[in-house]
Amino acid sequence: MAFQSVSRQEIVRQPGDTRRWWKSLTRGGRLRAIITTLILLPIGFGWIYPFLWMVSAGFKSSSEIFAGLSLIPSDPQPSNFSRAWTEARIGEYFLNTVIVTVGSIAIVLVSVSMIGYVLGRYQFPGKKLIIVLFAITVFLPEGYTIIPIFELVNRLGLANSLAGVTLAQAGGAHVVMVLLFAGYFAQLPREMEEAAVVDGAGFVRVFWEIMLPLAKPVVATTIILQFMHSWNSFLIPLVLTLSRPELRTLAVGIYAFQGEFFTDWSGMAAAATISLAPIVIVFLLLQRYFVEGIAGAVKS
Amino acid sequence: MAIGTAQRAGNLLNQGRRDQGKPLRQRLWAARWCYLFALPNLILAGMFTFYPTVMSWYFSFLDWSGFTSDKEWVGFENFREIINDSFFWDAYVRSFLFMAVAVPIQVVLALIVALILNDQSYKLGPFFRTVFFLPVVTSAAIIGIVMTFVFSPFNGPVNKFLLQMNLTDRPIDFLGDPDTALWTVAGVWIWKWFGITMIYWLAALQVVPQELYEAARIDGANRWSLHKDITLPMVFPFAVVIVLITVVGSLNVFGLVQTMTGGGPFFASEVMEVYIYRNAFGESGIPRLGYASAAALFFGITVLGLSLLQGWGLKKANDARAQMRQG
Numbered sequence: 001m002a003f004q005s006v007s008r009q010e011i012v013r014q015p016g017d018t019r020r021w022w023k024s025l026t027r028g029g030r031l032r033a034i035i036t037t038l039i040l041l042p043i044g045f046g047w048i049y050p051f052l053w054m055v056s057a058g059f060k061s062s063s064e065i066f067a068g069l070s071l072i073p074s075d076p077q078p079s080n081f082s083r084a085w086t087e088a089r090i091g092e093y094f095l096n097t098v099i100v101t102v103g104s105i106a107i108v109l110v111s112v113s114m115i116g117y118v119l120g121r122y123q124f125p126g127k128k129l130i131i132v133l134f135a136i137t138v139f140l141p142e143g144y145t146i147i148p149i150f151e152l153v154n155r156l157g158l159a160n161s162l163a164g165v166t167l168a169q170a171g172g173a174h175v176v177m178v179l180l181f182a183g184y185f186a187q188l189p190r191e192m193e194e195a196a197v198v199d200g201a202g203f204v205r206v207f208w209e210i211m212l213p214l215a216k217p218v219v220a221t222t223i224i225l226q227f228m229h230s231w232n233s234f235l236i237p238l239v240l241t242l243s244r245p246e247l248r249t250l251a252v253g254i255y256a257f258q259g260e261f262f263t264d265w266s267g268m269a270a271a272a273t274i275s276l277a278p279i280v281i282v283f284l285l286l287q288r289y290f291v292e293g294i295a296g297a298v299k300s
Numbered sequence: 301m302a303i304g305t306a307q308r309a310g311n312l313l314n315q316g317r318r319d320q321g322k323p324l325r326q327r328l329w330a331a332r333w334c335y336l337f338a339l340p341n342l343i344l345a346g347m348f349t350f351y352p353t354v355m356s357w358y359f360s361f362l363d364w365s366g367f368t369s370d371k372e373w374v375g376f377e378n379f380r381e382i383i384n385d386s387f388f389w390d391a392y393v394r395s396f397l398f399m400a401v402a403v404p405i406q407v408v409l410a411l412i413v414a415l416i417l418n419d420q421s422y423k424l425g426p427f428f429r430t431v432f433f434l435p436v437v438t439s440a441a442i443i444g445i446v447m448t449f450v451f452s453p454f455n456g457p458v459n460k461f462l463l464q465m466n467l468t469d470r471p472i473d474f475l476g477d478p479d480t481a482l483w484t485v486a487g488v489w490i491w492k493w494f495g496i497t498m499i500y501w502l503a504a505l506q507v508v509p510q511e512l513y514e515a516a517r518i519d520g521a522n523r524w525s526l527h528k529d530i531t532l533p534m535v536f537p538f539a540v541v542i543v544l545i546t547v548v549g550s551l552n553v554f555g556l557v558q559t560m561t562g563g564g565p566f567f568a569s570e571v572m573e574v575y576i577y578r579n580a581f582g583e584s585g586i587p588r589l590g591y592a593s594a595a596a597l598f599f600g601i602t603v604l605g606l607s608l609l610q611g612w613g614l615k616k617a618n619d620a621r622a623q624m625r626q627g
Contacts, residue, residue, distance in 0.1 A: 033422050040416070040424070044431040047491070051434070053457055054446050066455035069464070111340035118338055124331030125324065130338060138348050139604065144576055144596030145352035147359060147366075147589050152347060171348025178341065203333040214319040232439035234555040239581060255559055259444050265449065272442050276472060283437040287430055290437065295503035 021107035050275070057269035065265050080270035088264075090271045092246060093253035098274075099162055100237070100249055101230040108226045109219065112174050116181020116218075119209055121193075137173045150239050157279035167238050169230045177222050182217045185211060205263040224286065231279050250275040308431050360594035367589045378594035387567065387596060391575035394482065395599070399550040402486045406497050407539075409490075410558055414501035415527060419509055429502070433495035440492065443560030447488050452547055457541055476567035481561050485569055489556055497546055504538035505531070540614040544607055551603060 009054045058080055060071040085091040119127065149168055158164030192214070193206045201209070212219070237249040248256060254271050283290055322330075360379070363372045382388050388621065414433060417425040450459050450476040458471045459471040474484040508531055554573040557563060561572035564576060570578070573596075580592035 033424075036416060036422060037424055040428050044428055047431055048434060049457070050446060050450050051336075051438075051445075053450060065449075066452070066460075067458050069457055107340075107344070111344055114337040115341035118334040122331065122334050124334040125327055126335070130342070133345070133350075137345070139608075140349075140353050144359075144593045145356050146578060147580060147593060148352035148355035149348060151355070152351060155446070161431070166347065171344045173345035173349040183456070207337070228437055228549050232437075232555075234439070234441040234558075235577075242581070252437045254445055258448070258559070268445070269449070272446050275442050276438050279437050279439070280434065283434070284430070287433070291429070291433065291499055295499050 009215075016244065024185045027271060033073065051280075052267050054276075055273050057266060058268055058273040060177060062264065065269070070135055077266065080266045081274065083269040084267045084274065088253075088271055089246070089248075090250070090253060090257075090274055093250045094274065096137050096162060096165075096247060097249040097251075098167045100169055101227060102160075103166035104230045105223055107166070107170035108174060111170075111224055112177045112222060113181050113212055113215065113219070114207070116161045116178050117185050117211060119178065120182035120185030121211075122143060123186075130228075134173060134175050137175055145207070146239055149236070153240060160241070161249065162247055165240050165247065165249070168240060169233055170226075170237050177218075180216065180218050184215050188214060191209050217292075220286075220289045224290055224293045227282070228279065316463065342516055356593050357531070357597060359590050360597045362590035362591040362593075364588075366589050371590075374590070378591050379598065381591065381599060382595050388575065390567065391570050391572050392599065392602075394570065395551060395572040397490075398448055398482065398486055398553070399547055401483070402490055402545065403546045403550050406490045406494055407543055410494055410497035411501050413494075414498050414505060417498075418502060419513070429498070435492045436495040438492075440555030441559050442551075443488070443492055444556045447556075450474060451484055459621045461566060475561050476565055478565050481565060482569040482571075485553070485557055485560050488560065489550070489553055494547075494555065496549075497542060500538070500542045500545065501535070504535045504542065507538075508534050531626055537614070540610060540617065544610050544614075547610070548603070548607065571598075 031231045052071055055066060056071040056073055059076045059078070060080075061075065075173050085094075099284060110225070115130075120128065151161055151172070153164040153168055156167075157165070158167060188211070196210050202291070232251065233249070234251045234255070241247045241249075241252060245256065246275045254268070254275060257268055257271055349375075357514065361373060361375060363374045363377070364370065409610055413428075416422070417429050419425065450456055453459060453471040453473040453476065458474070459468075462468045463471065472480065475482050512530055516530065551572070553571055554577065557571055557574050558577065561569045563574040576592045576596050576599075579588050579595065581587055
């Protein structure tokens with residue numbers, strides 16, 4: 001590090017001395033860094049271009065969208081957003097998606113952390129059976145499970161309700177998340193809960209007030225993975241809201257928008273922008289957790 | 301991943317304190333909180349993993365349109381019909397074709413980019429990591445719809461760009477031409493999921509100590525030989541896992557295909573998932589849930605066979621390496 005900052009100063013001090021400048025470039029790997037950047041920059045721009053194009057199209061008039069490649073709208077039309085929000089009911093779909101996402105995160109977090117806790121820290125009759133069941137789920141050949149899920153939600157009387165969509169989004173064994181929690185709890189020292197038990201704390205309080213707060217990294221991973229899953233999910237909400245358009249989530253709503261108003265390009269781009277904005281913003285703010293969460297989940 | 305997950309589940313068996321020797325009833329009572337804590341997840345797993353899986357097997361032996369009254373047991377009739385349905389085989393082959401093209405491109409390109417970004421002296425690494433990862437967090441269905449604009453033959457930005465650069469003299473109907481539709485979707489799929497494979501590679505590259513690179517750099521070794529001789533052998537065991545995860549991911553394309561092409565034009569991009577959806581819920585004709593289940597099960601078994609084969613390959617490769625080290 002120190003070496004690098006020195007060579008940077010050299011460049012500033014003696015801009016005329018090209019040979020030395022060249023030497024310091026190649027020596028510190030700086031030339032390589034510059035070439036790498038020159039290659040990656042256009043690729044990176046192309047990579048996020050669809051998003052930039054989408055946001056800019058959301059502000060353009062329908063005739064301007066396909067007029068040129070410029071990303072700056074000549075006459076910004078914020079009305080596209082309000083039109084999408086009310087007329088295309090993106091506002092309603094947004095609220096539905098928030099309810100389903102928050103609800104399913106809560107259900108998954110509670111159920112997964114609880115079973116992870118007892119599997120990671122306790123020995124009890126039947127534990128082997130649970131673990132064998134989990135191992136089996138990994139290998140079961142799945143048929144088309146959306147059909148039985150559709151039927152089950154119907155029979156529970158939750159058909160055509162947000163509760164049904166939320167439950168279906170939260171459902172499943174979540175083997176990877178359970179193992180993350182179990183592995184994390186297993187390596188915490190035993191004294192932690194023993195001290196609490198001596199103080200008279202019960203099983204639930206030990207878990208809720210001592211153990212779970214210690215597992216923050218795994219909690220963060222679980223929230224992020226489930227957030228991505230629920231916010232972006234398509235097939236489950238599509239099938240479960242086929243007969244109740246007002247319960248659609250954003251992904252399904254925009255798919256339907258495409259069929260109903262397919263000439264309203266700018267309204268569509270605005271709707272897509274509204275739908276993608278929350279998850280993109282959360283990602284940019286918490287990207288370390290996203291990347292570590294996904295890398296951590298796969299290591300198992 | 302499947303095999304690693306199963307192994308880790310096995311390790312849990314030895315966690316926690318044993319109190320053998322007491323009568324079972326006492327042990328059950330002592331563990332009452334454990335059962336209570338395990339219950340919510342077990343219920344969710346039962347309802348949304350085990351039950352649907354088992355039922356999807358059962359449904360595949362039925363002739364059923366979805367109205368509870370008209371279920372009829374037809375034995376292997378659905379499977380017989382599937383084997384004779386050319387649309388099924390077309391979709392089946394298409395799914396594997398998609399996999400065979402998209403997976404190698406994605407895995408290799410992601411490795412190259414990961415190698416570049418893994419260099420910790422490159423200060424912009426985290427920035428580009430974020431850029432390449434961004435599409436991963438977005439929703440496939442919405443991306444699919446935005447892409448129908450981006451690839452539109454009517455002055456969509458891609459065609460505009462190609463025309464301005466004189467790379468083509470007339471707009472290409474990427475999604476409307478049977479020859480290009482599937483491959484355009486494949487391209488978007490690679491773009492969408494590239495970041496996650498890159499992150500897997502970056503995680504794998506953590507096993508190679510950075511000092512090794514620095515030492516080799518001081519010795520004047522060039523990049524290529526460095527990676528060929530040090531990096532690749534060290535990350536090889538991860539490669540099989542990463543390929544496996546990517547293979548499974550490449551079968552999970554419903555959101556993109558349904559929104560970009562709906563399987564068209566003329567079924568040219570109808571992959572397995574879209575075929576199944578069309579038979580189960582599709583606009584064309586009466587829903588055939590039993591038939592769709594059978595098709596899905598048939599395909600599911602193929603995929604399972606494929607991943608077991610890969611797991612077996614991984615084990616063989618590991619054994620071979622262990623032997624090499626000993627001998």
